[in-house]
Amino acid sequence: MSTAEETTGGEVEPWDEVTPDAARRLLVAAVEAFAERGYHATTTRDIAGRAGMSPAALYIHYKTKEELLHRISRIGHEKAVAILRTAARGEGSATERLADAVSSFVRWHAGRRTTARVVQYELDALGPEARSEIVALRRQCDAEVRGIIEDGVRAGEFDVSDVKGTTLAVLSLCIDVARWFNVNGPRTPDEVGALYADLVLRMVGAG
């Protein structure tokens, strides 16, 4: 287990792979600054200052502000794909795998909501190349959930007439947790995950 594991939601920080330490600190500072003020209102000087570094030190690791957003977005989306893939390729029935996908995806969006908001709301700020890379990762997220729903329909576990639309709605419901989730609110990430797994199983007509 990582020492960066959070108390809320029990999720591991997604930045462990970023080295050296200065590059990771800058990434964390950029997430906070983008979340607070928005991408366009944040300067590389702001980000360096938050990380306790000089603008010159930032440029050793990231050539532009967009490179920081791109890196954050790629790591965030790769983590999302990994969570959904692990659930989709598990051993249980489609019902069990869909419940697992939804509860773990919800826990991630509740526990890492600051990162998730930046990743979701600042997509338009990416250049065309970075954007198409991220869009490909988003299609993989979609494909993992759609795969479970198709399995469930084939196995007679689910009753779904619009598989694509239902997949979209399931992902959307989980992603929006990042917008409204409040650590001081009455529900833990685990509780929201359990509730949402139940609601999604109803959406697909399970059991």
Added chain:
Amino acid sequence: MSTAEETTGGEVEPWDEVTPDAARRLLVAAVEAFAERGYHATTTRDIAGRAGMSPAALYIHYKTKEELLHRISRIGHEKAVAILRTAARGEGSATERLADAVSSFVRWHAGRRTTARVVQYELDALGPEARSEIVALRRQCDAEVRGIIEDGVRAGEFDVSDVKGTTLAVLSLCIDVARWFNVNGPRTPDEVGALYADLVLRMVGAG
């Protein structure tokens, strides 16, 4: 019918109530600027320029940038309350009223997604007084949907163990349409509204 009615979603522009014309033009310009660059990266000079006016002319109508955001947020939330209240107080069964609430709320978020994004994502930029006014309107939205679900449970139409959590999920699902909806995508606002009404009726265990 208003001449400002949109082709996508058939929703009426929510700014008709804003007079005089210059004040309305400034509000529309502010929505566009906030959506494109974020609240903090937008200046009142940017907004005046987009509306083809001088900064001095802007100050006749709005004393601060926050006043513009507050006005946009209040009108957007009042419209949301009105949509949900109309559906909640309709004549049909709880099943019919919930389907109506969801489909009309989805159509609004798809058709007015630029406004909806500003209203939803820039809440933190409001001062404490404006914020508590908006929070009160959000509670009214919640109460309207919760009221329909409670009616449905009482009438034996719905089977819901967590009414508060299910209400939150229903609203969240509809609101997130503003994030992902694409006018060039394969679905019209009406089609998304119909799909989502069906999914929500499943969530509450209707029929």
